[in-house]
Amino acid sequence: MRFYSTKNKNSTVDLRTAVLQSLPPDNGLYMPETIPELSDAFLKNIQNLSFQEIAIEISNFYLSEDFNQDEIEQLIRHAINFPAPLFSLSEQLHVLELWHGPSLAFKDFGARFMAAVMSRLVEGSDQKLTILVATSGDTGGAVAAGFLRVDNVDVIILYPSGKVSPLQEKQLTTLGQNITALEVAGTFDDCQALVKEAFLDNEVNQRYMLSSANSINITRLIPQSFYYFEAYKQLKDRSGDLVFSIPSGNFGNLTAGLLAKKMGLPVHQFIAATNVNDVVPEYLDKGEYLPRPSVATISNAMDVGAPSNFRRMEDLYGHLWKDMKQDITGYAYNDVQTRSAIKEIKEQYDYVMDPHGAVGFLAARAYQEWHPEANVIIMETAHPAKFLPVMEPILGEIPVPERLSILSKREKMAHSIGIGYGEFKEWLLGR
Numbered sequence: 286m287r288f289y290s291t292k293n294k295n296s297t298v299d300l301r302t303a304v305l306q307s308l309p310p311d312n313g314l315y316m317p318e319t320i321p322e323l324s325d326a327f328l329k330n331i332q333n334l335s336f337q338e339i340a341i342e343i344s345n346f347y348l349s350e351d352f353n354q355d356e357i358e359q360l361i362r363h364a365i366n367f368p369a370p371l372f373s374l375s376e377q378l379h380v381l382e383l384w385h386g387p388s389l390a391f392k393d394f395g396a397r398f399m400a401a402v403m404s405r406l407v408e409g410s411d412q413k414l415t416i417l418v419a420t421s422g423d424t425g426g427a428v429a430a431g432f433l434r435v436d437n438v439d440v441i442i443l444y445p446s447g448k449v450s451p452l453q454e455k456q457l458t459t460l461g462q463n464i465t466a467l468e469v470a471g472t473f474d475d476c477q478a479l480v481k482e483a484f485l486d487n488e489v490n491q492r493y494m495l496s497s498a499n500s501i502n503i504t505r506l507i508p509q510s511f512y513y514f515e516a517y518k519q520l521k522d523r524s525g526d527l528v529f530s531i532p533s534g535n536f537g538n539l540t541a542g543l544l545a546k547k548m549g550l551p552v553h554q555f556i557a558a559t560n561v562n563d564v565v566p567e568y569l570d571k572g573e574y575l576p577r578p579s580v581a582t583i584s585n586a587m588d589v590g591a592p593s594n595f596r597r598m599e600d601l602y603g604h605l606w607k608d609m610k611q612d613i614t615g616y617a618y619n620d621v622q623t624r625s626a627i628k629e630i631k632e633q634y635d636y637v638m639d640p641h642g643a644v645g646f647l648a649a650r651a652y653q654e655w656h657p658e659a660n661v662i663i664m665e666t667a668h669p670a671k672f673l674p675v676m677e678p679i680l681g682e683i684p685v686p687e688r689l690s691i692l693s694k695r696e697k698m699a700h701s702i703g704i705g706y707g708e709f710k711e712w713l714l715g716r
């Protein structure tokens with residue numbers, strides 16, 4: 286498989302380049318040159334396939350030029366080693382739980398697949414790969430867990446001081462080994478700016494082979510299409526219009542859904558559910574794309590003012606607003622609405638949903654008012670216990686899975702830096 290830049294379809298690169306370089310030099314985003322179409326037989330037979338078999342089938346299209354069948358199977362069995370169960374709230378409203386991985390957020394799918402692909406690509410090389418990643422909370426934990434103890438790879442995570450939840454911070458700062466955390470006295474945008482500047486700095490690039498683990502990397506997107514098929518497989522009744530409600534920030538998750546549809550999954554509609562950072566719902570409504578600085582909310586992983594995957598969405602629709610609007614409906618909600626949704630979901634369905642999933646729930650319900658026949662699947666993107674300071678004032682004490690609770694006893698290790706690039710660079714070059 287070859288990959289083109291959204292800024293120039295005519296020059297393509299191989300998987301290795303797309304993965305290790307992350308961003309094309311022209312500042313576009315890599316996209317697969319062809320999107321595989323799965324056979325009718327595959328969909329008809331899907332309930333006889335395991336989640337891993339589905340993932341292998343899809344991966345073959347993207348990876349088979351660079352890896353043999355055995356390697357692909359091993360890679361998937363290692364990376365996708367946890368389930369994505371579908372829980373039905375009612376006959377036509379379902380929740381796909383994407384938090385069963387090590388960091389309890391859906392980003393484990395992308396991070397673990399990317400780690401598995403990258404580590405195999407640098408295997409045997411004498412240079413170390415250094416991954417720089419800025420996180421608003423969940424990405425860092427997933428990337429840290431995905432790359433822990435991977436040979437030839439070092440990970441440096443930049444996170445905004447005081448702006449990630451206490452347990453999220455523990456996920457970033459307690460692993461040690463090849464994972465280093467930098468606590469930045471600034472916002473997520475400041476962290477991202479530092480990472481960007483390092484990528485453009487010749488001196489830093491001479492010293493390090495740098496790569497990114499943010500959702501601009503195409504290997505984070507590919508595995509996220511697997512669970513759309515896995516969700517479809519688990520539906521008892523597949524006759525209604527299939528609709529996915531996706532709590533969105535950088536829109537990687539939704540873009541992966543668009544790929545799944547192109548691969549042949551019969552999706553009737555995607556719902557772009559956001560908090561007040563509603564650049565994409567606004568675009569769908571008015572046809573104007575106006576990125577702006579992000580606003581802090583209780584669904585913090587979606588506090589994105591300039592969604593990085595929007596260019597991929599445009600690319601998939603040939604820049605035709607009307608076509609995108611036909612497939613995607615946008616809804617946005619504020620924190621007051623989100624808090625009352627969390628309460629309502631508990632009261633009505635006895636289900637505990639995290640603040641991100643709750644935004645998806647509100648959008649799903651609004652859509653169903655107009656489309657009562659729709660079979661809606663809400664993507665529950667993280668476990669609620671990752672957000673105790675938000676959840677507990679609403680619901681009281683909630684159960685914390687052991688793999689999260691053990692973290693509170695571990696010791697935080699982080700290096701503090703300011704938002705100036707000079708200090709970051711000095712630290713990088715002095716390591």
Ligand SMILES: *Cc1c(COP(=O)(O)O)cnc(C)c1O
Nearest residue numbers: 423534535536537538586666667
């Ligand atoms: C990252 C994240 C999102 C947003 O996903 P995108 O792919 O960036 O749109 C939503 N919910 C949670 C819990 C996340 O961690």
